[in-house]
Amino acid sequence: MVAVRLQGIRKSYGTVEVLKGIDLDIQDGEFVVFVGPSGCGKSTLLRVIAGLEDASGGDLYFDDQRFTDVPPAKRGVAMVFQSYALYPHMNVADNMTMSLRLAGVDKAKRRERAAEVAEMLQLSPLLDRKPGQLSGGQRQRVAIGRAIVRNPDIFLFDEPLSNLDAALRIETRVGISKLHHTLRNTMIYVTHDQVEAMTMADRIVILDRGVIAQVGTPMELYQAPANIFVAGFIGSPKMNFLPVREEGRGDGKVRFSTETGEAFELAIDLPAGEPIAQLGIRPENLAIGADGQIGGRVSTVEQLGSESLVYVEADKATFVCKITSGATPKIDETVRLVIPEHPLHLFDAGGEALPRHTHSSPR
Amino acid sequence: MARKPGETIWSDAGRWLMITLSLVFVLFPIVWLTVASLKTRNAALAVPPELIFTPDFDAYSRIFSGGFLGAFQNSLIIALTNVFLTLLLGVPAAYALTRMRGKVQENLSFWLLSIRMAPLFAVILPLYVLFKSLGLLDTPLAVSMAHLTLTLPLAVWMLVTYFRTIPEDLDQAALLDGANSLQILWLVIIPIARPMLASVAILVFIYSWNEFLLAFILTSRNAQTVPVAVASLAGTMSFDWPLIAAVSVVSMLPALVFVGFAQRHIVSGLGSGAVK
Numbered sequence: 001m002v003a004v005r006l007q008g009i010r011k012s013y014g015t016v017e018v019l020k021g022i023d024l025d026i027q028d029g030e031f032v033v034f035v036g037p038s039g040c041g042k043s044t045l046l047r048v049i050a051g052l053e054d055a056s057g058g059d060l061y062f063d064d065q066r067f068t069d070v071p072p073a074k075r076g077v078a079m080v081f082q083s084y085a086l087y088p089h090m091n092v093a094d095n096m097t098m099s100l101r102l103a104g105v106d107k108a109k110r111r112e113r114a115a116e117v118a119e120m121l122q123l124s125p126l127l128d129r130k131p132g133q134l135s136g137g138q139r140q141r142v143a144i145g146r147a148i149v150r151n152p153d154i155f156l157f158d159e160p161l162s163n164l165d166a167a168l169r170i171e172t173r174v175g176i177s178k179l180h181h182t183l184r185n186t187m188i189y190v191t192h193d194q195v196e197a198m199t200m201a202d203r204i205v206i207l208d209r210g211v212i213a214q215v216g217t218p219m220e221l222y223q224a225p226a227n228i229f230v231a232g233f234i235g236s237p238k239m240n241f242l243p244v245r246e247e248g249r250g251d252g253k254v255r256f257s258t259e260t261g262e263a264f265e266l267a268i269d270l271p272a273g274e275p276i277a278q279l280g281i282r283p284e285n286l287a288i289g290a291d292g293q294i295g296g297r298v299s300t301v302e303q304l305g306s307e308s309l310v311y312v313e314a315d316k317a318t319f320v321c322k323i324t325s326g327a328t329p330k331i332d333e334t335v336r337l338v339i340p341e342h343p344l345h346l347f348d349a350g351g352e353a354l355p356r357h358t359h360s361s362p363r
Numbered sequence: 364m365a366r367k368p369g370e371t372i373w374s375d376a377g378r379w380l381m382i383t384l385s386l387v388f389v390l391f392p393i394v395w396l397t398v399a400s401l402k403t404r405n406a407a408l409a410v411p412p413e414l415i416f417t418p419d420f421d422a423y424s425r426i427f428s429g430g431f432l433g434a435f436q437n438s439l440i441i442a443l444t445n446v447f448l449t450l451l452l453g454v455p456a457a458y459a460l461t462r463m464r465g466k467v468q469e470n471l472s473f474w475l476l477s478i479r480m481a482p483l484f485a486v487i488l489p490l491y492v493l494f495k496s497l498g499l500l501d502t503p504l505a506v507s508m509a510h511l512t513l514t515l516p517l518a519v520w521m522l523v524t525y526f527r528t529i530p531e532d533l534d535q536a537a538l539l540d541g542a543n544s545l546q547i548l549w550l551v552i553i554p555i556a557r558p559m560l561a562s563v564a565i566l567v568f569i570y571s572w573n574e575f576l577l578a579f580i581l582t583s584r585n586a587q588t589v590p591v592a593v594a595s596l597a598g599t600m601s602f603d604w605p606l607i608a609a610v611s612v613v614s615m616l617p618a619l620v621f622v623g624f625a626q627r628h629i630v631s632g633l634g635s636g637a638v639k
């Protein structure tokens with residue numbers, strides 16, 4: 001159980017810079033999720049922490065001790081690979097206790113420890129099987145067991161659920177969360193699935209092309225995304241974005257016009273600064289109503305039981321409304337979209353969120 | 364053989380015919396050799412050949428009296444040494460080649476093999492001079508090392524291809540478990556690659572066992588191998604056909620035993636279950 005500190009971590013492969021200076025503090029016992037689109041450098045960052053890749057620059061501290069040059073086996077980290085990476089020629093018990101064998105622990109003790117961990121993961125009847133004789137979910141648990149056996153300070157997970165089917169994924173997700181509650185170890189978890197990130201993380205680190213886009217608790221990221229990238233990445237369905245031109249502000253009001261010539265006014269109180277270039281509205285905050293500011297046409301309606309998703313073509317883009325009550329409009333119906341004043345996300349031309357004067361306002 | 368749906372008795376018959384033909388093709392020389400080894404010297408060369416005759420084991424006893432045991436011993440030593448050295452040097456080399464990154468490593472295994480695309484005659488003379496100056500001429504070691512110049516690149520090339528299919532995640536899992544490179548190789552890679560190691564061992568053994576030219580050039584009396592000894596029989600005035608046949612038949616035995624032994628390691632499905 002240790003705190004991890006990353007200072008200006010860089011990694012280049014040849015001329016390609018994959019990590020461009022990562023600064024991050026992870027608390028002792030925290031469950032941190034790295035999330036981001038494919039190729040953004042999540043795995044690379046995890047492997048730098050594990051010591052499987054050398055950083056090209058920057059430093060890594062575990063509990064204020066510099067660990068940048070410590071070999072992987074001495075870092076007290078255990079990693080669960082996306083591919084599981086089980087030793088195919090060894091049975092489950094030997095797979096899980098390979099680290100003990102290499103540390104010179106005798107066979108009886110190893111078997112004991114394997115049985116102990118297998119008990120935790122419901123693997124007891126499978127101890128003598130080879131990985132080839134296990135199902136995907138069982139292999140996954142053996143891989144986690146191998147990490148637990150080592151009693152590491154830090155658990156690293158690289159997309160451990162991506163090879164499982166949907167049901168097993170949820171089950172294992174819950175299992176890993178439980179594990180964190182029992183063991184209270186520092187855990188770093190990589191995924192590109194924002195639902196996994198939202199449900200498991202104490203804090204989420206969003207990576208975008210080798211830089212940190214934002215760090216925060218799931219709700220912080222959801223309610224106050226720092227930029228368009230984060231706003232669009234967190235939340236499902238995605239946040240709607242409406243490009244606008246600011247026509248003037250004053251009196252706590254801002255006047256806008258859109259590309260297609262719609263014009264409207266919203267009560268927005270914000271400090272002087274960059275003009276607003278885009279409005280961001282989450283689907284659950286976008287309503288359909290006669291007094292809406294922009295007009296559009298319904299293109300698709302998805303009934304999900306407890307809610308409906310209505311797709312509206314408006315202003316040369318598709319907007320998604322999540323409707324939980326009332327009548328849903330029909331396809332091809334002409335509707336107007338109601339842009340709320342709260343919660344409404346504002347972005348400047350560079351995609352950075354513009355801060356509003358905070359006033360607690362009910363929905 | 365179970366018939367698949369839609370197949371008639373004729374496709375069954377066709378299949379058996381093909382199998383029989385290829386067996387005849389492969390086995391005929393062996394049968395013929397065996398038959399010849401059991402005839403007397405005159406009967407062996409009789410035209411037309413006698414189909415019915417009393418077997419005569421005289422040729423086999425002459426293997427012992429004629430000093431062939433030494434040749435068998437040499438061949439065995441040379442082939443086993445060669446298998447041992449090839450694996451000892453080839454496995455770590457191939458492993459290193461697959462796990463090191465860089466342009467050079469990527470192409471090195473190919474260049475290793477390409478060395479031996481030159482005709483054998485181009486290397487024989489330098490090898491002869493080399494071994495002569497080392498005082499190793501006419502020793503089994505010289506022949507083994509000469510064979511190594513072919514078998515080592517071949518083995519490295521085959522093993523590189525195989526090691527590439529072993530996911531590097533396994534190495535890294537072992538690394539995190541506390542293994543050093545040698546332990547990763549010994550505890551993870553080699554057990555997984557056992558079928559391939561067995562195949563390489565078989566090929567190398569057979570090559571070394573049967574190789575003639577290098578063994579002929581580099582040995583004179585003490586280190587003569589079976590193929591060289593057989594060839595020297597053929598050159599003598601009295602052409603002892605049954606003896607040649609008998610030596611050939613016996614010379615197949617060690618190879619058969621070795622292949623049978625090594626083949627037990629070629630079990631499929633061992634590599635499955637590592638990933639995914």
Ligand SMILES: Nc1ncnc2c1ncn2[C@@H]1O[C@H](COP(=O)(O)OP(=O)(O)OP(=O)(O)O)[C@@H](O)[C@H]1O
Pocket residue numbers: 013016018036037038039040041042043044045192
């Ligand atoms: N060994 C390597 N050599 C060159 N480039 C590499 C290497 N490994 C990774 N990269 C590049 O680094 C970038 C980040 O890779 P990384 O594996 O960290 O992505 P990721 O965020 O884990 O993506 P995914 O979600 O697809 O796993 C990618 O653009 C990839 O092409």
Ligand SMILES: [Mg+2]
Pocket residue numbers: 042043044158159
């Ligand atoms: Mg990855």
